[in-house]
Amino acid sequence: MKRACRNNTPKPMEIGHAALHMTLIKNKYYHMNTNNIEHVRCLIIGSGPAGFTAAIYAGRSNLFPVLYEGLQPGGQLTATTEIENFPGYPEGISGNGLMDDLRKQSIKFGCDIRWGVVTSSDLSAAPYHITIDEEKEITCDTLIIATGATAKYLGLPDEKKYAGIGVSACATCDGFFYRKKKVAVVGGGDTACEEALYLAGLASHVYMIVRKPFFRATKIMQERIFSTPNITVLFEHETLGLFGENGVEGAHLVKRRGQPDEEELDIEIDGFFLAIGHNPNSEVFAKYLDLDETGYIKTIPGTPKTKIPGVFAAGDVADPHYKQAITAAGSGCAAAIEAERYLSAKKL
Ligand code: NDP
Numbered sequence: 001m002k003r004a005c006r007n008n009t010p011k012p013m014e015i016g017h018a019a020l021h022m023t024l025i026k027n028k029y030y031h032m033n034t035n036n037i038e039h040v041r042c043l044i045i046g047s048g049p050a051g052f053t054a055a056i057y058a059g060r061s062n063l064f065p066v067l068y069e070g071l072q073p074g075g076q077l078t079a080t081t082e083i084e085n086f087p088g089y090p091e092g093i094s095g096n097g098l099m100d101d102l103r104k105q106s107i108k109f110g111c112d113i114r115w116g117v118v119t120s121s122d123l124s125a126a127p128y129h130i131t132i133d134e135e136k137e138i139t140c141d142t143l144i145i146a147t148g149a150t151a152k153y154l155g156l157p158d159e160k161k162y163a164g165i166g167v168s169a170c171a172t173c174d175g176f177f178y179r180k181k182k183v184a185v186v187g188g189g190d191t192a193c194e195e196a197l198y199l200a201g202l203a204s205h206v207y208m209i210v211r212k213p214f215f216r217a218t219k220i221m222q223e224r225i226f227s228t229p230n231i232t233v234l235f236e237h238e239t240l241g242l243f244g245e246n247g248v249e250g251a252h253l254v255k256r257r258g259q260p261d262e263e264e265l266d267i268e269i270d271g272f273f274l275a276i277g278h279n280p281n282s283e284v285f286a287k288y289l290d291l292d293e294t295g296y297i298k299t300i301p302g303t304p305k306t307k308i309p310g311v312f313a314a315g316d317v318a319d320p321h322y323k324q325a326i327t328a329a330g331s332g333c334a335a336a337i338e339a340e341r342y343l344s345a346k347k348l
Helices: 049-060 075-079 095-108 157-161 171-178 190-200 219-226 325-346
Strands: 021-025 028-032 038-045 066-068 112-114 118-122 128-132 136-145 149-151 182-186 205-210 231-235 237-243 250-255 263-268 271-274 278-280 311-313
Touching (some): 038 325, 049 075, 049 136, 049 325, 075 095, 157 237, 219 231
Parallel strands (some): 038 066
Antiparallel strands (some): 118 128, 149 278, 237 250
């Protein structure tokens, strides 16, 4: 792979450097090094709340950020109907509306937003080398990884059919819409238990659909589940499909699938929540960064710093715990501030 030479990387004041071509267009710097590879000071990967907040802060700090949107422009929130818990929106806002606002705000401060997916990376030495869509190569002094995480689904066609009208992978985001209604949570891990307990405080009844005859969750979470009167645990149950006219009205389940006493049954529910885990989108950087056992990028506690100087991770890709739009936005802000400090310290 071709690498940009550190010594050939321009600083904004070196516009006249003979070996380099740099143009200022509409407040954006485009640097090309001698290998004709574009070089940027701050490269942001991902367009969820973390990526766009990093872009706003980096833009206002004159880092001239370039942001690649990734496979799902706007991130996971674009699959959510209404967001009522993002501070500053007392009437709530749609997921797409919030992401449109963040996008516009990023553009206002000079962020160059582009289509494209990172297909490989080389973080072995600065400047860091990123390949987009297997063809475009770009180098950067600082890299903010805000690629998010993808909720796992069962793979049933009905999950798509009822997406946003009864199917959700985030109880904290959508649970409020199911006050005094019946819901089901799929999964037997700590996340499923947390989601079920959260929902039990809102919904009239919560079913937990657990495929094994036991929980995977920690004992303390199990105890909380068993001592919550409006939660029913359906061990050894799997979901075959969902039904309902204009939204989810129930789920078809099978108990002890493949056993001689296999039995099919329906439950009446208004909401169907998946809590079977998330896949952090970190694979493309995995070779260079420390990941936890699930694949979340490990950062220095309390900061977005990874073990590589100038490389930061923000939002869900580095957050196995909170996974909220506002926490992602906060860590995106921190990443941009750290990127600016790094560039200043290095005089880049
Ligand atoms: P886990 O991988 O721990 O659990 C996933 C659950 O989903 C399991 O019960 C699994 O079943 C089930 N599942 C997976 N695929 C399917 C499927 N296709 N159909 C039905 N069920 C399925 O993920 P979590 O998100 O719960 O937790 C991830 C990590 O984060 C864990 O280490 C957990 O301890 C931690 N965590 C900690 C919390 C805390 O400390 N408060 C809160 C939340 C998470 P099976 O067991 O049969 O494989």
